[in-house]
Amino acid sequence: MTTSGQESVSPRLMADFMLQREGFRLHVQLAVGVEVLVLFGPSGSGKTTTLNAIAGLITPERGQIVLDGRILFRRDGGSPINVPARQRRIGYVFQHYALFPHLTALQNVAFPLRGAAGQAQARALLERMNLAHLADRYPHELSGGQQQRVAIARALAARPAVLLLDEPFSALDAGMRQHLQIELAAWQQELGLAVIYVTHRLEDAFALGQRLAVMRDGRVEQVGPIEQVFRYPASAQVAQAMGIPNIFRARVIAARADGLVLDWDGLELIAGPQDIAAGTIVTAYVRPEDVKVLYPDRPLVDAIRYNQAAGQIVAGRLVPGGRVLRVRLSNGHEIEVHHGPYTYARLNLQVGDVVQLSLRREALVVFARS
Amino acid sequence: MSWHPLLLSLQVTAAATALMLAVGLPLALLLARRRFRGATLVEALVNLPLVLPPTVVGYYLLLALGRGSPVVELLGWRVLFTWVAAAIASAVVGLPLLVQSARAAIAGVDPALENAARTLGSSEPAVLWRVTLPLARRGILAGLVLAAARALGEFGATLMVAGNIPGRTQTLPLAIYDAVQNRDYAAANRMVLLMTALAFLSLWAVRQFERPRRPASARVSPGEEQRRT
Numbered sequence: 001m002t003t004s005g006q007e008s009v010s011p012r013l014m015a016d017f018m019l020q021r022e023g024f025r026l027h028v029q030l031a032v033g034v035e036v037l038v039l040f041g042p043s044g045s046g047k048t049t050t051l052n053a054i055a056g057l058i059t060p061e062r063g064q065i066v067l068d069g070r071i072l073f074r075r076d077g078g079s080p081i082n083v084p085a086r087q088r089r090i091g092y093v094f095q096h097y098a099l100f101p102h103l104t105a106l107q108n109v110a111f112p113l114r115g116a117a118g119q120a121q122a123r124a125l126l127e128r129m130n131l132a133h134l135a136d137r138y139p140h141e142l143s144g145g146q147q148q149r150v151a152i153a154r155a156l157a158a159r160p161a162v163l164l165l166d167e168p169f170s171a172l173d174a175g176m177r178q179h180l181q182i183e184l185a186a187w188q189q190e191l192g193l194a195v196i197y198v199t200h201r202l203e204d205a206f207a208l209g210q211r212l213a214v215m216r217d218g219r220v221e222q223v224g225p226i227e228q229v230f231r232y233p234a235s236a237q238v239a240q241a242m243g244i245p246n247i248f249r250a251r252v253i254a255a256r257a258d259g260l261v262l263d264w265d266g267l268e269l270i271a272g273p274q275d276i277a278a279g280t281i282v283t284a285y286v287r288p289e290d291v292k293v294l295y296p297d298r299p300l301v302d303a304i305r306y307n308q309a310a311g312q313i314v315a316g317r318l319v320p321g322g323r324v325l326r327v328r329l330s331n332g333h334e335i336e337v338h339h340g341p342y343t344y345a346r347l348n349l350q351v352g353d354v355v356q357l358s359l360r361r362e363a364l365v366v367f368a369r370s
Numbered sequence: 371m372s373w374h375p376l377l378l379s380l381q382v383t384a385a386a387t388a389l390m391l392a393v394g395l396p397l398a399l400l401l402a403r404r405r406f407r408g409a410t411l412v413e414a415l416v417n418l419p420l421v422l423p424p425t426v427v428g429y430y431l432l433l434a435l436g437r438g439s440p441v442v443e444l445l446g447w448r449v450l451f452t453w454v455a456a457a458i459a460s461a462v463v464g465l466p467l468l469v470q471s472a473r474a475a476i477a478g479v480d481p482a483l484e485n486a487a488r489t490l491g492s493s494e495p496a497v498l499w500r501v502t503l504p505l506a507r508r509g510i511l512a513g514l515v516l517a518a519a520r521a522l523g524e525f526g527a528t529l530m531v532a533g534n535i536p537g538r539t540q541t542l543p544l545a546i547y548d549a550v551q552n553r554d555y556a557a558a559n560r561m562v563l564l565m566t567a568l569a570f571l572s573l574w575a576v577r578q579f580e581r582p583r584r585p586a587s588a589r590v591s592p593g594e595e596q597r598r599t
Contacts, residue, residue, distance in 0.1 A: 057485050085488040098486040102504050111500075112490040158490050 012194040013162050015054055017063025017073070026050065026060075026218040032162070036188055036195045038209030038226070040202070041241060046218040047198040048095070051164045054196070055092045056085035067161060091160030095167045097151040099139040105150045106135035112158035125153040145176040156187070162194045169204070181208045202243055214238045236283035236367045245336045247285040252276050259306075260366060267331040269307045271364040283367045288324060288338035290363030293347065294356040304358035311335070313353050325349065327357060335359075374537055375545035376564065378453060379522055382541055385457035386521040390468050391514060393461070398472035398510075399498075417466045424463065424526020431459055431531045456532035456539055460521035468510075468517035475509020476502060512579035519572035523565065 011031035019026040026046045030037070039047050052058045054065060056072065059082060065073040072088050074081040099108050110122035126132050129149040139147055148168060155163060165184075169177040185208060188195050197208060205212055205226060212226040214233075221241070222234040233239040240247055250262040250269065255278060259270040262284065269284075276282060292304050311327040314334065325337040337357065349355065400406075401413055419427050435442060435450050435458065442448070449455045479502050487497045503510070525543040532539040534548065542561055549558040 052485075055485075055489050057488065085485070086491045086493060088489075090489060092486070092489040094482050094486060096482065098480065098482040100483060100486075100501060100505075111487070112492075154486075154490065 013054070013065075013067050013196075015050075015063075015065045017053060017060035017065060019049065019053055019058070019060040019063075021049070024049075024218060026053075028053070028063075028215075028220055030196075030213060030220060030223070032194045032196055034188075034192050034194055035210045036185065036197055036208055038205040038212045039196055039198045039215060040205050040209075040212055041200065041215030043200055045215040047200075047215055048166055049218075050215070051092065051166055051196065051198060054162070055090050055164060056083060056088050057092075089159070089161045091155035091158055091163045093148075093151050093155050093163070093165045093168050095170070097139070097147045099147055099151055099154070101139050104136050104138055105131060105142065105146075108139070108150055109153045109157050111154060122153075122157060125157055126150075129153050144171050145180065148172065148180060152184070152187075156191070160193070162196070163188070164196050164198075166198045167200070168197070170199070170201070177204075178207065184208065214241050216241055233365075236285070239285050239365070239367075244285055245288060246291070247283060248333060250282055250284055252278050252280045252282060254278050259361065262364075262366070265331040265333065267309055267329060269359060269364060270361055271366050272362060274366055274368075276366070276368045280368065284364060286335075286359045286364050288336040290360040291327075291335060291337045292358045292360065293325075293337065293339070293344050293349065294358055295347065296356065300358075304360065306361040307359040307364065309357050309359065311355060311357055313349060313351050313355060316349070316351055327355065329357075372545075375540050375542045375561070378540065379542040382453055382457045382460055382528075383518055383522045385454070386460035386464060386524075387514065387518045389457065389461040390465050390517050390521070394465050394468040394513075394517070395472060395510070398469050398476055399502075401469070402473045402476035416469050419463045419527075420466045424524075425530060427462060428459065428527035428530025431455070431462065431527060435531060450531060451533045451535065451539060453532065453539055456524075456528045456541060459527040459531050460524040463524050463527055464517035464521040467520055468513040471513025471516065472506065472510045475506035475513070478509070479505045508579045512576045515572050515575045515579065519569060522568060522572075 011033050013032040014030070015032075016029045017027075019028075024046070026049055028046070028050050030039075030050075039050065041047055049058065053060050053073075060073065060075065062076045063073070064071060064076065067089065071081050072083045072090075100111065103111065106119075106122055106126060109125050110118050113119070113121055123132065123135065126135050129152070131146060131149055131153070134142060134146060139150070142150065152165075152168075168184075169180055172180065181204070184195075184197075187193070197204070199205060209226050211224060212229045213223045214221045214229060216237045222229055222238045229238065230242055233242055233244070236247060248264055250264040253261040253263050253268070255261075255274065255276055257273060259272055260274045260276060262269045262271060262282070264284075271284065294300070294304065294308070309329050309331075311329040313325050314328050315326040317324055319338070322338060322340045322343070325339070326334050327337055328334050335357070347355075397412070397416060401409060432450070433439060435447070435455060449458070483501050483505070484497050487501045492500060523543055524541075525547070528539075528541060529544060534540055534544045536545075536548070540548065542565060546558055546561045546565070549555070549561065
């Protein structure tokens, strides 16, 4: 798919609102088209509250929410509007499914429907979810994955324009999760839905989303295609939220034409040229893949000439696609080094070894404002 | 033994139960779902008859239903020393049992379920009717049976507001008192046995309602579990 930024899909749902709860302030700006937008952030960042506000279950202090040109909520200039949840055409799959325990699977799906036609429709939806044989079971007689599919079928039965999913597959095992993610993507395409998918798991974001919105402390920090957000986080917070290790604070010593010189608690580093005044405290990171171990007996190529630091390996663990070493540097901080399975085989690196590292200059990312 | 006290007791209890349901269910909903100023006061007022001596409750009711009370003057009711007064007294005394049980049952309904119904297009009355009340049904019924049993046995407050007029306001508990006073132990025995049987029956019914609907192994929804911890 073609994703060049926030405007890549013409939006169906636009939300821009501010909400205040005791000690917590939420400010959300989102535009969602016919796509799966992954709303990603640590717990407590305001993801569920955002969904509740969009669904009409809580009322923001000000702002507006518009679906396909129809104002669902408005409180800032103009006469205030607040369409009740039942008239918003927004489907909501709650974190713990919220199936009605006193109704069977079929009755749950038929809940928003009426009459014999409704029954038939509910049955058809269950069939689509491969649940027809479980129609007369009660929720407590169903597995987590089955409950989840009933919850989705029920939300779809009301023919929503938007589907909100709150940590939908978090309670399921990996296989079932993957299966349902594929199914969800198919329904989204087929029904032309705008989907907001809330998760705190980065893997979910990669598995499902086309675009990613990173939330932190009640704010949407960055929105964009997932690879782009992951590769070029707009702030230290986003980098942290994306699980990037090796984030540190440093002081700018000098901004020279050939690069920005930093002092990281006694370790002098140079990054690509950037216009930041000397003395500024900045946040910087280097990805573990961009920290190289130097062979003592090999000449240094340009790429790894800079930012050398000695350190001692304090831990190592195998990860998919290689190994991660934790190295304690001379300035007392620890840094992660990720390398492929056969790289450095000749060095036979062991915990306790002292190594010479290079933090690739081009890969040292510096944020002026932390 | 005349059958009149029993029939009158059933009539009074039926009326009191209807009254308690009409007043108690909205009160339980209000206390379970709304945070409002004075909620504690309302709750205390409802529960007061549990701890006050029945004569004190009766005295208040005398004031409320007697001549000169604004309620009575306005509506033109003359209910003192009629079976209606007995029903009102029984309802006031039984009400806290219904409200407590119903409130706990309603508060135990996961609000996420009600929100789910809202997003599925249900109006507020529909949410109440299709989700909240069905899920709280057992607690409400248990409370109602308990309250009805309490109303059936009401003695003190009833005596204060309805008197003990044989054939008019003499309910079963009052008739027992009279029988004992008149040393008619045969009649007292029969009526005491009858009351005891009715009490057992209602306790059995409460047990039936309070027993979990599903086998003990069935788990509550994860949302409920979290809320409880």
